[in-house]
Amino acid sequence: MGTRWRIVVAVDSDEETALEGAIRRAFDRVATLDLVLSDYVNSSELSRLSAIPIGQPQSISTDLLANLSAAREMAEISEGAFDPTIGPLVRLWRRARRTGLMPLPERLEAARAASGWRHFTIDSNAGTVTLLVPGMHFDLGGIAKGRAADEALAILRNEGFPSALVDGGGDIAIGEAPPGESGWRVVLEPLPRDHPEADAALELHDCGLATSGDAFRFVEIEGRRFSHIVDPRSGLGLEESRGVTVVARDAGRADALATALSVLDLEAGFDCLRRFEGAEARIVRLQDGSLRVDRSPGFPAILKTSEGAQVP
Ligand code: AMP
Numbered sequence: 167m168g169t170r171w172r173i174v175v176a177v178d179s180d181e182e183t184a185l186e187g188a189i190r191r192a193f194d195r196v197a198t199l200d201l202v203l204s205d206y207v208n209s210s211e212l213s214r215l216s217a218i219p220i221g222q223p224q225s226i227s228t229d230l231l232a233n234l235s236a237a238r239e240m241a242e243i244s245e246g247a248f249d250p251t252i253g254p255l256v257r258l259w260r261r262a263r264r265t266g267l268m269p270l271p272e273r274l275e276a277a278r279a280a281s282g283w284r285h286f287t288i289d290s291n292a293g294t295v296t297l298l299v300p301g302m303h304f305d306l307g308g309i310a311k312g313r314a315a316d317e318a319l320a321i322l323r324n325e326g327f328p329s330a331l332v333d334g335g336g337d338i339a340i341g342e343a344p345p346g347e348s349g350w351r352v353v354l355e356p357l358p359r360d361h362p363e364a365d366a367a368l369e370l371h372d373c374g375l376a377t378s379g380d381a382f383r384f385v386e387i388e389g390r391r392f393s394h395i396v397d398p399r400s401g402l403g404l405e406e407s408r409g410v411t412v413v414a415r416d417a418g419r420a421d422a423l424a425t426a427l428s429v430l431d432l433e434a435g436f437d438c439l440r441r442f443e444g445a446e447a448r449i450v451r452l453q454d455g456s457l458r459v460d461r462s463p464g465f466p467a468i469l470k471t472s473e474g475a476q477v478p
C-alpha cells in the first residue's frame with residue numbers, strides 16, 4: 167500500500183517467542199491485503215478489475231468484496247466525497263505531479279466521466295462486482311490502510327496480545343492501553359513542519375486514528391497547490407491547506423472519514439461524522455498564513471506535544 171508499517175506491542179519479556187509469531191502473522195496479513203488491494207501494483211486483484219467487461223458480474227475474493235463494500239458504504243454516507251472510483255483522476259494528478267503541468271481539460275473530463283461511486287454494483291451474496299462504465303479504476307488508498315491495520319490488530323488480540331498498536335503510515339489501529347498506562351500516546355502532525363503549533367498529542371486506547379492532509383503529497387502548478395486528495399465534484403486536487411484527524415471505533419472508519427472530511431466543507435463534514443457513533447474529528451486549516459482549528463465536541467483532550475507546545 168505504498169507505506170511503512172509499524173507494530174508496537176506492550177508485553178512481558180517471557181512472552182517473546184509467542185509474540186514473534188503473532189507479529190509475523192500480523193505483518194503477513196497486511197502483505198496479503200496489499201497484494202489484493204494495492205493500486206500501485208498492476209497485478210493486484212483490485213487493479214485487474216479495470217480490465218473486466220462492462221456490465222458483467224465478476225467474482226472477487228472475500229477480502230476485495232469486504233473492502234469494496236465498506237468503501238461503497240462510506241461513499242454513500244459521505245454523499246460521494248469519499249469515492250473509491252476516483253482512480254482515473256488520481257492517476258491524472260499523479261502524472262501532473264511528475265510533469266509539473268496542469269492536466270489537459272479533455273483528459274480531466276474523460277477521467278471525471280470514468281469516476282463515480284454509483285458506477286459499480288456489488289452483489290454480496292453472489293460475491294460479485296459489476297462495472298457500469300468503461301475506463302474505471304478503483305482506488306482504495308483512502309481506506310485500505312486503516313482496514314488492514316484493524317485486521318493486523320485483531321490478529322495480535324486473538325493471539326493474546328491485546329495491548330498493541332498497528333501503524334500503517336499514519337492510519338493507526340490502537341488496542342488496549344499498555345499495562346499501568348491510561349493509553350497510547352500518539353503525536354499528530356496534521357500540517358507541514360513549518361507549522362509546529364498545529365502539532366498535538368493524544369492518549370488513546372481501543373480505537374482507530376487517522377490523519378489526512380496535504381502535508382507531504384501535493385503538486386504546485388502555476389502558483390496553485392493541489393493535494394493528492396481529489397474532490398470528486400470538480401475532479402481537481404484539493405487546494406485548501408487542511409489537516410484532518412479522526413478518532414473512530416476502528417482504523418478503517420477513521421481512515422475513510424479523514425479522507426471524506428478533507429473534501430467536505432466543515433459543516434457537511436461534521437454532519438457526516440455524527441452518523442458514526444464514537445467518531446470525532448479535529449480539522450486544522452491554514453488561511454492566509456494563520457491557523458484555524460475546529461474540533462467536534464467529543465474530540466479527545468489535546469496533550470502537550472514533545473516540544474511542550476500547547477495547542478488549541
Ligand atoms: P488518505 O491519505 O487516507 O486521505 O488517502 C488519500 C488517498 O486516497 C489518495 O492518495 C488517493 O489514492 C485516494 N483518494 C484521493 N481522493 C479521494 C477521494 N475523494 N475519495 C477516496 N479516496 C481518495
Ligand code: MG
Binds near residue numbers: 308
Ligand atoms: Mg484515509
